Amino acid sequence: MSAAKIPPPLDVDTLLDDPETRIIVCCGSGGVGKTTTSAALALRAAERGRKAVVLTIDPAKRLAQALGLTQLGNEPRQVAGLPADGDRPGELHAMMLDMRRTFDEMVYAHADPDRAEKIIANPFYQTISSSFSGTQEYMAMEKLGQLTATGDWDLVVVDTPPSRSALDFLDAPQRMSNFLDGRMIRLLSSPARAGGRSLRKIVGAGFQLFSKAVSTILGGALLADASAFVQAFDTMFGGFRERATKTYALLRSPGTAFVVVAAPEPDALREAAYFVDRLSEEDMPLAGLVLNRTHPVLAPLSAGKARDVADNASGSGSKLAAAVLRLHADRVEVADREKRLLSRFTNAHPAVRVARVPAVAGDITDLDGLREIGSRLADGAAAEGRPAEPVRQAR
Amino acid sequence: MTSPGWPAALHGVRLHVVSGKGGTGKTTAAAALALALASGGKRTLLVEVEGRQGIAQVFDTAPLPYEERKIAVAPGGGEVRALAVDAEAALLEYFEMFYRLGMAGRTLRRMGAIEFATTLAPGLRDVLLTGKVKECVTRTGADGRYVYDAVVLDAPPTGRLVTFLDVTKAMADLAKTGPIHSQAEGVVRLLHSPATAVHLVTLLEDLPVTETLETVHELAAADLRTGAVMVNKVREQWLPDRSVAPAAGGRVDAARVRNGLSAAGLDLPPEVIDGLVAETVEHAIRVHAEAAALARLDSEPAEPLPRVELPLLLGGVDLGSLYELAEAMVDQGVEVRHTSGAHPSGVHAQP
Numbered sequence: 001m002s003a004a005k006i007p008p009p010l011d012v013d014t015l016l017d018d019p020e021t022r023i024i025v026c027c028g029s030g031g032v033g034k035t036t037t038s039a040a041l042a043l044r045a046a047e048r049g050r051k052a053v054v055l056t057i058d059p060a061k062r063l064a065q066a067l068g069l070t071q072l073g074n075e076p077r078q079v080a081g082l083p084a085d086g087d088r089p090g091e092l093h094a095m096m097l098d099m100r101r102t103f104d105e106m107v108y109a110h111a112d113p114d115r116a117e118k119i120i121a122n123p124f125y126q127t128i129s130s131s132f133s134g135t136q137e138y139m140a141m142e143k144l145g146q147l148t149a150t151g152d153w154d155l156v157v158v159d160t161p162p163s164r165s166a167l168d169f170l171d172a173p174q175r176m177s178n179f180l181d182g183r184m185i186r187l188l189s190s191p192a193r194a195g196g197r198s199l200r201k202i203v204g205a206g207f208q209l210f211s212k213a214v215s216t217i218l219g220g221a222l223l224a225d226a227s228a229f230v231q232a233f234d235t236m237f238g239g240f241r242e243r244a245t246k247t248y249a250l251l252r253s254p255g256t257a258f259v260v261v262a263a264p265e266p267d268a269l270r271e272a273a274y275f276v277d278r279l280s281e282e283d284m285p286l287a288g289l290v291l292n293r294t295h296p297v298l299a300p301l302s303a304g305k306a307r308d309v310a311d312n313a314s315g316s317g318s319k320l321a322a323a324v325l326r327l328h329a330d331r332v333e334v335a336d337r338e339k340r341l342l343s344r345f346t347n348a349h350p351a352v353r354v355a356r357v358p359a360v361a362g363d364i365t366d367l368d369g370l371r372e373i374g375s376r377l378a379d380g381a382a383a384e385g386r387p388a389e390p391v392r393q394a395r
Numbered sequence: 396m397t398s399p400g401w402p403a404a405l406h407g408v409r410l411h412v413v414s415g416k417g418g419t420g421k422t423t424a425a426a427a428l429a430l431a432l433a434s435g436g437k438r439t440l441l442v443e444v445e446g447r448q449g450i451a452q453v454f455d456t457a458p459l460p461y462e463e464r465k466i467a468v469a470p471g472g473g474e475v476r477a478l479a480v481d482a483e484a485a486l487l488e489y490f491e492m493f494y495r496l497g498m499a500g501r502t503l504r505r506m507g508a509i510e511f512a513t514t515l516a517p518g519l520r521d522v523l524l525t526g527k528v529k530e531c532v533t534r535t536g537a538d539g540r541y542v543y544d545a546v547v548l549d550a551p552p553t554g555r556l557v558t559f560l561d562v563t564k565a566m567a568d569l570a571k572t573g574p575i576h577s578q579a580e581g582v583v584r585l586l587h588s589p590a591t592a593v594h595l596v597t598l599l600e601d602l603p604v605t606e607t608l609e610t611v612h613e614l615a616a617a618d619l620r621t622g623a624v625m626v627n628k629v630r631e632q633w634l635p636d637r638s639v640a641p642a643a644g645g646r647v648d649a650a651r652v653r654n655g656l657s658a659a660g661l662d663l664p665p666e667v668i669d670g671l672v673a674e675t676v677e678h679a680i681r682v683h684a685e686a687a688a689l690a691r692l693d694s695e696p697a698e699p700l701p702r703v704e705l706p707l708l709l710g711g712v713d714l715g716s717l718y719e720l721a722e723a724m725v726d727q728g729v730e731v732r733h734t735s736g737a738h739p740s741g742v743h744a745q746p
Contacts, residue, residue, distance in 0.1 A: 029417075030417035030418065030552070031416065031417035031418025031419075032418070060602055127516075162417065162554070213490055213493070214512050214515075216573045217489075217512075217519065217569060217573055217574075217575050218512070218515060218516050218519065218569055219569055219571065222515070222516060222569070223515075226515055263418070265418075266452070266711070267449075267452070268418075270452075297670075297674075298670035298671070298673045298674050299663075299667045299668075299669075299670030299671045299673075299674060300667060300670075301663070301667060301671075305661075309656070309659050309660065309661045310659075312659055312660070313655060313656075313658070313659035314658070314659070315655075315658040315659075317651040317652065317654045317655030317658065318655045318658060318659060319635055319655075320634075320635070320638065320648070320651055320652055320655055321651075321652055321654075321655025321656045321658075321659060322633075322655070322659075323633040323634045323635065323638070323675075324633075324652050324655075324656075324671050324672075324674075324675050325656075325671075326631070326633040327633045327634070327674060327675060327678045328671055328674055330630070330631065330633075330709055331674055331678075333709040333710060334709055337709065337710055337711050341711075359677075361677050361680035361681050361684065362680060362684055363600075363601050363602065
């Protein structure tokens with residue numbers, strides 16, 4: 001602990017105020033508060049004068065209500081309840097991703113009506129568009145591309161799908177591209193015609209066996225559907241891949257800022273570290289790490305001392321005082337652990353800027369709650385242990 | 396309603412499925428459960444299926460291969476083994492078994508053909524994973540007894556849980572005959588038998604509790620049995636009960652705190668007292684919310700559910716504290732108690 005590095009601060013307001021910041025992507029593993037962070041950033045940006053839109057993936061019901069997202073719509077709507085301020089005419093728009101509809105719209109945009117109908121009616125399309133594990137990520141990227149292309153907003157904040165690993169967001173579109181590429185499916189459905197002689201030579205008779213085994217397991221009907229789907233898809237696929245490549249390029253552009261979100265837990269920080277490494281490999285611009293739900297100590301008093309005094313307290317007010325000391329001692333331990341976890345991250349990634357966001361007791365259910373998170377995000381760059389500002393529940 | 400304890404109905408369960416909302420600590424709870432069930436000379440298997448290597452992290456060991464390995468010794472001489480099931484490896488295993496692919500199998504895997512096959516039908520992946528779990532649950536040794544007294548499955552999070560366990564539905568995607576199909580029928584029998592229980596890990600927070608209660612309904616609708624609700628990270632509540640509500644509303648008598656501290660020999664400057672008061676308010680808000688969450692768990696489920704509580708570990712979870720959690724479970728009655736090594740009715744080992 002003695003050599004703990006202090007991470008450089010992530011100055012959220014500078015990021016939000018910079019007109020060059022056009023896209024903010026919030027990523028991180030599941031359950032770390034990505035959606036809330038995205039919404040809070042977008043709201044703060046809007047209230048600081050930006051015309052912002054937030055694309056959420058799967059917001060908790062009450063957060064969705066706070067944003068006025070009571071029904072699914074695949075287009076952004078303006079969020080009411082922002083103060084009308086003449087000096088800073090910002091706006092906040094919000095939308096929830098409708099994965100299936102985004103996919104349908106894409107098919108219609110890239111294929112003539114007949115072919116589009118055929119694709120959408122294929123049972124295999126139903127599987128791909130609703131339960132394929134990369135579809136949500138792919139569609140989030142697609143929607144991000146669309147929102148940016150309209151030019152209606154000067155800042156797009158994107159939440160990423162709740163995946164097991166933060167890296168899924170970057171990998172899924174590529175995986176889906178490969179999958180729809182059609183080589184495998186042609187091999188399976190008509191191995192005699194496809195694949196080329198060289199490939200068959202490598203795997204030899206094994207491949208015939210394999211394709212027979214696969215069709216025994218999956219059933220001929222599924223293979224036939226898949227094959228028909230991929231064939232129908234083939235002509236529009238060029239456009240598809242081109243779009244994915246474009247969105248990837250967009251993510252790499254200087255107007256994009258990735259915000260990696262984590263909670264002070266080993267798993268979440270490990271994922272955050274993987275993601276940070278990956279972003280630098282891919283030349284994608286990292287703004288910094290948001291460490292959500294921290295429990296900074298608000299009174300400088302050691303845990304040991306607090307417990308000692310609590311054990312010996314007696315007399316008037318002693319019960320309350322002892323309780324206060326014990327809960328303080330617990331908090332010191334929690335805070336120490338959080339600091340330890342963060343310094344482990346910072347030792348490995350000393351250049352990554354960090355904003356700490358102290359936990360808000362209770363759920364975020366309205367714009368005031370989001371505002372409070374926003375102001376904690378902005379203050380989060382300040383060092384721990386600063387003079388105690390009573391941190392109360394927002395509202 | 397839920398009530399504390401581990402009822403007799405769970406003693407004979409052989410497959411313990413553990414799930415929960417992301418971030419509730421389901422892998423930790425599953426690991427502690429495997430340890431607790433192994434206490435007193437039993438042997439359990441802890442299985443993960445999501446390729447996360449979560450078990451290796453919890454037990455602080457190298458990543459697990461697709462192979463059962465001893466990973467911990469339980470109090471009283473028991474043993475926990477662990478297995479990370481990999482759907483692609485499981486599919487290859489089938490191909491080897493039924494089609495004798497030989498070398499070609501590995502080449503196909505390198506080409507991505509195996510991944511492609513499991514991607515083509517998302518249900519196939521789940522059927523392969525649950526199939527392997529079932530094989531472990533029903534495997535018997537030379538003496539005709541089960542190899543494992545209990546198997547604990549660290550399952551996908553609640554959002555995906557019912558899809559994962561609904562093998563019947565997944566099979567609708569697949570061929571109506573063939574080796575995997577008959578294997579799946581055995582999986583369906585096991586999952587819907589009294590030998591299986593699904594435990595849900597939750598925190599005392601609004602969203603996880605809501606998701607837990609929804610999952611209880613979904614499980615019932617899919618004819619799957621909910622076992623216990625495992626309440627994780629239960630914190631010590633230090634404030635006198637009657638002070639919680641006022642403190643949660645921001646009303647803490649700072650003068651009283653200062654006097655109490657003074658009487659105990661601790662004189663602190665006003666800003667430190669303010670800091671302590673602010674911490675107390677936050678603590679009270681949390682305690683208050685937790686009590687409300689617990690009340691929902693107690694009152695909302697239509698059927699009575701057992702509840703097991705796991706204490707919050709302030710320093711985080713390490714191997715030592717995993718034993719602490721297992722002990723807390725044992726203290727609440729968690730154990731395996733089989734009538735004999737015979738097969739429970741309805742579930743038979745299939746070669």
